[in-house]
Amino acid sequence: MSRFGQDDPTTFRKENFKSKKTGQQTHFAVKVLSDFIVERGMEIDILEATKDEIANLLQDFYANIRNKSQEYYKKNTLLAIRQSINRYLKENDRFFDIITDPEFTRANDNFTSLLRKTREEGKGTVTHHEAISLEDLRMLYEHPLVFNTSTPQGLLNKTIFETILYFCRRGQENLSQLKVDEFKVDSDQKGQMYVRKLTTELTKNHQGTTNEPEGSGGMMYATGTDRCPVKSFVKYLKKHNNASNRLFLHPKNSFSEQDDMWFRNEPIGQNTIKVFMKNLSKSAKLSREYTNHCIRSTCITLLDYSGFQSRHIKTISGHRNEASLSSYCYDTSDKQKKSMSDALSKCTYGTLQQTESRSVTISLSQEKTVSTFTSDENEQPIPLPVIETVSAVRNSKRQVETAPYDQISLIFGTT
Known part of the structure; x- marks a missing residue:
């Protein structure tokens, strides 16, 4: 029995180089570029073309890429397409970078203009998976x-x-x-x-x-x-x-x-x-x-x-x-934004007369505190937004002001 395996060395790297999802993204991007080449009536093989030929192709491609409804792709789709084409070329031994190499400057200028155009069309937002409220x-x-x-x-x-x-x-x-x-x-x-x-x-x-x-x-x-x-x-x-x-x-x-x-x-x-x-x-x-x-x-x-x-x-x-x-943490919650608005309103409408700040330590970590803001004795505490501050008190200890932790505890039964 042979000690070593019998894998084909010419396909081993390609079969094990990327995840299934990455492979699907690459296939999609290359197909979009191939469809563009066919529709333009070009005779160019990106695995054989010179660097300059590919740069000229991408300059045209970025200026005119559209989806099947003849509309602009969303920003995150465009970013994925460019990255996938770059990956595809490298996987096939074209060892240059269409994103960073100077020969592709004009093409990437068009790509930047494309992203600005998608923003004007209302498709410039990168889609994130929203946390469950x-x-x-x-x-x-x-x-x-x-x-x-x-x-x-x-x-x-x-x-x-x-x-x-x-x-x-x-x-x-x-x-x-x-x-x-x-x-x-x-x-x-x-x-x-x-x-x-x-x-x-x-x-x-x-x-x-x-x-x-x-x-x-x-x-x-x-x-x-x-x-x-x-x-x-x-x-x-x-x-x-x-x-x-x-x-x-x-x-x-x-x-x-x-x-x-x-x-x-x-x-x-x-x-x-x-x-x-x-x-x-x-x-x-x-x-x-x-x-x-x-x-x-x-x-x-x-x-x-x-x-x-x-x-x-x-x-x-x-x-x-x-x-x-x-x-994932690119925004504050609606509740925190309301708290910010309430805090500004209290200042704007002169209702902020007697104020005090207090901190309550929670069990997550000795360094972490939950801070609330109270405008007067009869009002409910307003949780401050998630920000990092340097305390102005004498000990100048670092505090992290967070959303109401007790609400999270009640949901998962950790109190």
């Missing part, structure tokens, strides 16, 4: 069926949702492939139970190609309440079908509380996972239809609002750098 979170957890752990479907819904939330997973990345033995229920030195993930995965930001350190991921701790995520996770494993090692299985059509198994030996597929949060949004009659990735956004946003620093959040989110988190 606190009110919608409350509706999910208070709905009589959606997260009802006395039913197989409710128990499954809660387990999937909290696996994404607490481990800050991307929308559908590897979710359908998760296995039971990749998770462990354990206790810390104080005897508090928690769930942690034992294995690493091939993800968007971690392809296993560098030696850069990775965080060990999030941990889901028991809260001792009826909504405890560990309690429901343990119950789900207890009712799991032992004939399958896949974590998420389809519920049985009929059941009783006394049954040992509530789930069929039928793993949930990618298509079902894909519409998971969309279906939950409809079932719970939420204010909008959320996507799976919105759960990840919720994790990052709640941690940010609660005063955790970006360098700590990225250890569970899997981001390579802190700057990447800005796309």
